Amino acid sequence: MRARTHRTVLLGYLWVIDEDEKLSDSDLSLIDGEAGLVGQLLYQEQLLEKVQRGKENELARDLLSESAALSEAAAAELADLGSFVSSGSCVVTVVQPSPGVEVPPDLRVVLADALHGASRQFSPRHSLYLTRGREGLLLTTHAVAEGVYAQLSAVVAGLVRSVSGQLGAAVDVRAGIGEAVSSSTALHVSYRQACLALRVARAVPTFGAVTAFPDLGVYRILATLPAESLTPDLLDAGLRRLLREGPPIMTETLETYLDCACDSTRTAAALHIHRTTLHYRLGRIQEITGADLNDGTQRLTLHLGLKAARLAPDPPA
Template sequence: MADLQRIVDELAARLERPLLLEDRLQRVVAYSEQNGVMDDIRRDSILRRHTTPEVRQWLRDAGAHDSPGPLRTPGAPHLGLLPRVCVPVRHEAGLLGFLWFIDAPPPMTADQVEEAAAAAPGLALALYHESLATGLASHRELEAVTGLLRGERDAARQLIEAGAFPQGQPVTALVARPPSGEPDEAVRLALEQGLLAVRRRLSGHHPLHLVRYDHAVLLVSGAPLAPDELHAALSVRVVVGVGRPRPSLAEAAGSYAEARHAAEVAARVPGLGHTARWDRLGVYRMLTGLPDHELHPGLELLLAEDQHLPLLETLETYLDLAGSAVATSRALRLHRTSLYYRLQRVEELARTDLKDGGERLALHLSLKLARLSGRYRPRGVHQVIAQVGQDPV
């Protein structure tokens, strides 16, 4: 697949136009950086690795499957389809695929179409030898990686036999996801493009990737990629979770589960930074499998009303600092009298005793668990400080 991608990238650079290569069933095989005009069909093709039946029929009716050379296909506003230039890719008269360019604006010149047609034989040969003869078609890789992350051991065998991943090499999973909110199509497309760029750069490490609804997954042999490199490759802001390496591809699901949990923790606990490694999550590693309804009863009472948020923030800082009133006052820039007043209010409202070690532990763990569930969202130290004037001194 490396030759195909190289040819596609070089052709797109020469023509200064984005392009997409499909096989004869119109399943996406490779595409260049999409830095020009884009319609819904191009976006969906990249995200789903195939074209919808309605669009396939429209392009077939326009002559894409029968044309011996380049042709222009009309737009279809009702399908979200812009006009295109299609260059059929053939090997020994057999149709292997299609090279697609969006033809607006401005439309391709005759010289550009001729240069695209001149590249078709090289693409046909690479497509024949790599995509059809020895490699995995992209839709098959997508299915295999999806199965792999579900723990299907046969999926690992398929990928290894196809040469997509080396036999007997360790695997590490990285998960990238937006830090908040549900990603839209543009974010998912940016994730797809960024991961493809990473794959090209790390081709010697046989990387695999998958973009899911709310996150993206990268599997690499060993750990050749620093998380900061992944951040740099993506054009959108994300948090990255890193799972522990596993000795073989068949065990990738375990590393993936850890990476996904680590990314979730990084999204919910900003203090951890934009990257979280599973083996460095500390207490959050133990809390990820616990039900969020198993909280200290007193904490449930404080969480029930927004007005108690300053008390929760003060309590968490106090417990994080091992119950040191001096350190907590300094961290929050809070007068000692105000701190004692708040802690007393916590004891009254939560019906607890902060001198009891067991109670402190239960409250501390419950606070962290409430963070993970999203029920507790602290505002930051500067906003806790702003509450000082409201406390009796």
């Protein structure tokens, strides 16, 4: 066995089996020479792959641009390269470690390795990935074909597990999946939605490690509001009182009750309490907030306020 290097780069190992020891020194020299040529070819192929990846990364960044001219040019060049050919719907997935948490210097290597594995679950012509800053992006097409969107979610879940496994349990890794857009030139819309899904997932515990924008419900709208605009003074005064003075169980009870469309039976079951206990809590909530829970408009005000409060940077004081 001989290690095969070219310009100090290890490319592989060459095994020569000479069971009868009939190979002469000249035979071995010839084999070594041929192996050197193979090494050169492998090295050239490796360089071409690096150039190709660099070009794809550059074009992928342009593809996510809000400039129509830039994204259209990138889409056309990628199609010429055969790297990312859109023949229908396209989706962007964003994966990030928790903000504010220290990550290893090789984070981009970790992300790239996991993204590479995820992209191989799709045709090379229908997937593309890149890293930038603390985020990794996976671009896929055909993702909304029957059964394929579910496949994408499963692949992304594996992607998150892979990154989490390398970064450690102390780093919360999550992924957001944007809505499908009609062409690759609209991928910036799907990217923005994926980022919004990530924002909601970090603020609302009921969302998991992988959150898709179509599943956000009312947060699809609320998440578009800048965090700094969600100041406590925008909330109903009674709700602010509940959040400030009431025990957390009261806020949980109110939100669950509203989420269950004010169905007492469903709410009691969800909270694992007796309906008598539920009605007592609802009475206390009405006393604290001054709201009439039989009034649909007041219920809507409280419900939206609770959801908005989750996305606010600071709790109401």
